[in-house]
Amino acid sequence: MERNGDFGSGRALAGPAPPLPRRVVDVSGHAVGRDFVLIAGPCAVESPEQTLLTARRVKAAGAHMLRGGAFKPRTSPSAFQGLGARALEILRAARDDTGLAIVTEVMDPRQIGEIGEVADVFQVGSRNMQNFPLLRELGRTDRPVLLKRGMNATLDEWLGAADYVLAGGNDRVILCERGIRTFETCTRNTLDLSIVPAARTRTPLPVIVDPSHGTGRDDLILPMSLAAVAAGADGLLIEVHPDPPRAWSDAQQQLTPDAFDALAAAVRALVAHLGGTCP
Ligand code: PEP
Ligand code: MN
Numbered sequence: 323m324e325r326n327g328d329f330g331s332g333r334a335l336a337g338p339a340p341p342l343p344r345r346v347v348d349v350s351g352h353a354v355g356r357d358f359v360l361i362a363g364p365c366a367v368e369s370p371e372q373t374l375l376t377a378r379r380v381k382a383a384g385a386h387m388l389r390g391g392a393f394k395p396r397t398s399p400s401a402f403q404g405l406g407a408r409a410l411e412i413l414r415a416a417r418d419d420t421g422l423a424i425v426t427e428v429m430d431p432r433q434i435g436e437i438g439e440v441a442d443v444f445q446v447g448s449r450n451m452q453n454f455p456l457l458r459e460l461g462r463t464d465r466p467v468l469l470k471r472g473m474n475a476t477l478d479e480w481l482g483a484a485d486y487v488l489a490g491g492n493d494r495v496i497l498c499e500r501g502i503r504t505f506e507t508c509t510r511n512t513l514d515l516s517i518v519p520a521a522r523t524r525t526p527l528p529v530i531v532d533p534s535h536g537t538g539r540d541d542l543i544l545p546m547s548l549a550a551v552a553a554g555a556d557g558l559l560i561e562v563h564p565d566p567p568r569a570w571s572d573a574q575q576q577l578t579p580d581a582f583d584a585l586a587a588a589v590r591a592l593v594a595h596l597g598g599t600c601p
Contacts, residue, residue, distance in 0.1 A: 345526040347494045349466050350423040350442050352386045354496055355528035358593045358600040359557030361425055361468075362582060363389040365534075365572035366402065367409035375564050377416040379579035383586040384600070387443065388413070388422040389559060394571060395429055395449045402570045410440045417442075425468060425559075431459040438465060448473045448500055448535070451483045461490020468559075470498045470532070477517060481525055497521060497529045498559060501536035510538020510575070513546055518553040530557035534575045540566065543577055544585050551592045558589065 346355040362380040367373050367390040377388045392409030394402065405412070413424050423442035428434055429450055437444065443466045450456055451472035460467050467487050471480045484495050499518060501511025513536030521529050531550035533543045547558050563569045563576035577585065593600045 340523075342522065342524070342526045345493070345528065347466055347496055347528055349387065349496075352423065354466075354530075355556050356599070358551070358589075358598050359387065359530065360385040360586060360589070360600070361387040361389050361530070361557060361559045362562045363425075364391075364563045364569065365561050365576060366391040366394050366404055366570055367412050368405070368570050370412050370415065372564055373412045373416050374419060376562055376579065377420045377422055379564075380562055380582060381420040381422055383579070383583045384590065385422065385582075385586065387425050388416055388420065389425040389445070389561075390416075391571070392426050392437070393429055393433065395427065395447050396571070407436065410437065414440045428456065428460070429453070431456050434459055434463065438463065441465065443468050443496070446470060446483075451475055451480065454486055457483060457486035458490055461487040461492045463492055464494070465492070466494040466496060467492065468496045468498050468530075470500045471502070471514075471517070473501065473503050473511060475502075477520060477524065481521075484525070484527060495527050496556075497525070497527050498532055499529065499536065499555075500532040500559075501538075509536075509542065511536055513537055513550075515546075515549055515553045515555075518550065518555050522554065528556040529554075530559055531555040532559040534559070534561040534572070534577075538572075538575045540575055540577055540581070543575070544581075544588065547585055547589055548592055551589055551596065551598075560585065 346353045362385040394404035425443040427445040445468045448470045501513045504512040533546035561576040562582045566576040
């Protein structure tokens with residue numbers, strides 16, 4: 323029989339470890355870790371029209387933050403790398419129009435100044451979870467950091483990465499599960515929802531879930547979003563595009579605005595049913 327790590331420690335008899343106190347991370351007035359948070363938007367900023375339309379629709383559906391990639395970490399250097407500085411201007415305009423807080427990815431410590439002009443939250447992507455110079459530099463900022471789990475990272479490695487930011491004096495870290503690599507090929511990654519309650523026993527930091535990259539399949543986003551709520555996630559990160567088949571990146575996993583409307587309504591109903599709040 324496989325032995326669970328708790329056997330021999332006495333914990334198996336004592337029951338699960340009690341959850342730690344929870345840290346609330348303020349993002350532009352949203353209390354992440356207390357209130358359930360919806361972060362939505364396109365994989366990549368492609369044009370002012372595409373971004374603004376998406377921003378207005380996800381805002382109307384009740385999203386709290388707009389996500390959109392300006393600098394994209396692509397597997398191939400010949401794939402679309404993001405619009406860069408132009409995308410940051412588009413995100414700024416979308417924030418001015420909708421009031422949504424902006425979440426966008428930073429890959430290099432040298433980008434922090436430029437991206438920090440626009441981003442309310444610095445996203446660290448899966449491929450950069452152990453980019454230690456980047457994490458250290460983000461630790462010197464006062465801006466919230468959304469730290470995605472590396473696709474091959476254990477909980478210990480993920481929390482170690484978070485410690486790099488915390489050690490610099492920035493305690494505003496939000497963890498994001500986005501799927502890990504397994505042998506399964508019917509999904510892009512395997513969304514590890516067990517990490518949500520497991521992380522609770524180890525860290526006070528909020529934990530959100532990204533079923534878009536976690537599954538890579540638009541048909542699986544709604545059920546896995548509901549499962550994430552049931553597992554105790556503090557929020558969701560969802561890719562939304564006005565015309566997913568024509569998206570310049572991650573076309574298979576982006577929801578239409580109409581599908582996001584339905585998802586947001588279902589998620590809110592489940593959060594409320596479970597006694598949570600989603601203002
Ligand atoms: C993204 O959120 O656009 C992204 C690239 O995600 P990940 O780092 O999880 O692959
Ligand atoms: Mn993407």
